[in-house]
Amino acid sequence: MTNEKSFKEILLYQLSDYFTAKYKDIFDVFYKEDKYLAKKRIALYLSFQVISTLFIAIALIMIIQISWKEEFLVGSIYALVQAVLLANQNINTVSQGLISLCDHNLYLDELFAFFNIKPKQDSSRMLLRESGIQADSTIECIEFKNVSFAYPDQKELALKDISFKMKRGESLALVGRNGSGKTTVIKLLTGLYEDFEGDILINSISVRNYNKEMLYKKVGVIFQDFVQFDFSVRENIGFGSIGDLELDTRMWESAQHTGVDSVIRDLPNQLEQQLGRNFEGGIQLSGGQWQKIAISRALFKDADVYVLDEPSSFLDPESEKQVFKQFQKFVDNRLCLYISHRYTSVLYADKILVMEKGQIVEGGTHQELIENRGFYYNLFSDEIHTFQKALVINDVR
Known part of the structure; x- marks a missing residue:
């Protein structure tokens, strides 16, 4: 734990x-x-x-x-x-x-x-949380306002004066080199850290004022270092909404959105199959299959906001394309935040923000950023030709 x-x-x-x-x-x-x-x-x-x-x-x-x-x-x-x-x-x-x-x-x-150790909480924040501000309504918009943040015991800022806004029905992609601050944005949005400067607003209310347990119910996340639970398939997917662990139909639907349902049907015990090698009878999946299971876990939660941090790092190009097509349909009329290094992934986003050294250096649609020939173009220039060639081959097929 x-x-x-x-x-x-x-x-x-x-x-x-x-x-x-x-x-x-x-x-x-x-x-x-x-x-x-x-x-x-x-x-x-x-x-x-x-x-x-x-x-x-x-x-x-x-x-x-x-x-x-x-x-x-x-x-x-x-x-x-x-x-x-x-x-x-x-x-x-x-x-x-x-x-x-x-x-x-x-x-x-x-x-x-x-x-018996209790988490330390600022008394003023406790008063705000007890005042009845809950995340029990639909999340319509998220806004970062001049957010800066440094990790504990670190002097260098991981984020520097970040500002952006996204509304329901929009998908936003964060791209940039490793260490540019993309994952840190997710950690602040989901309330894993609170000691940041500026503010993060959810429905115009500071994230600091939200009851965290209620907020977690509204956010589905798949991290790049997702967990491979040595439990059954049912639990690995059902952990996305622990109270709905017995809803088979909904579980199969989540698996279908990522294409892992065919893998599960081929397992000896299907949803009850033990995964991992730490227990007798367990079956080890490939990295890509585990990643599809993890994405299914996020989709199993009926959330308002979906956050995907490098969701296709273990997927082959064809699987990645299918997963993102299905995912885009699933998150329609919700808020979606992507983090990816892959050129093919960010094409599905309505808007792209380019980060470098904790700052947003560019923003716009894919086409706009390519035409600007700026940092985004240089970042993905080596992949453009390969991706366009793949599109032509797919069109021919």
Whole structure:
């Protein structure tokens, strides 16, 4: 739940309760067994302690009597004393075992102290969130207003005075070199970071004032480092909307939008098929198939906003084309934000913003940016000829 690759999807898809329940079921089994063994061990220790104490008491009485009557030799008395000392060592061993149990309790105290840690929240923001501002209405527009941001312990700004606006029914693509700040935009939009300058408005209300759980229900995200859950196909897709895990029809529809439904139908157990190699009977999918599963997970959520961060990095060109065609139909009349390095992907966006070093350096449609012969044209000049050739071949087909 806290792995750096998985916490984003767990947070945005609100899977913590599901995983906690799964963990608790397994933990309860081990806990009952450990509790039984601990009781048995303590009973055994106490039994030996009682026996050792009685033995020491009897031995001391005998030694005193023998010494008083002088019936045994000195060597025999010495042997009896050694026996008493050995018994005393056994008692010490038992005591040390009990002390060890107490030491283990200290670790449990730290564990429960960790569970009781509450997230730090500014009191003024808490008041705003409790004032009734919720993300329970349809998201109509999103606006970044002069947003600047630096990651914790980093002096250099990841975003510098970013401003743009998108409305319902529009799709926006962010392009640029690695490290230009594209993914950071998503992290701020989804509320993963709040300590930014400027403001992000959703329906003209600052994202800081939204109840985060309600906001997560309205945003479907597929990250470039998407998680490959070692669970069944049903869970891998259903995690997009954990409360609808049993809706088979809707799940198959989400799979059809990415074309992974044909792959699922060929699996031995279809939706119930275990994925990954960490468990017996699990089947490992290819990178492209896993990516289609992850996109299906985002589509399974009935969201107002869909954000795709490098959604086709593992897909071949033909699969990419089919996925984006289907996806464009699916997100019609919703807000969609793409991040991509691929020329073919951004063609489906209504508007393209070009980022460089945390700033927006160009904006417009694909055709407008190509005609400007600016940064966008230079960024994709090597791919233009290849893509146009592919279009001609497809038209011929």
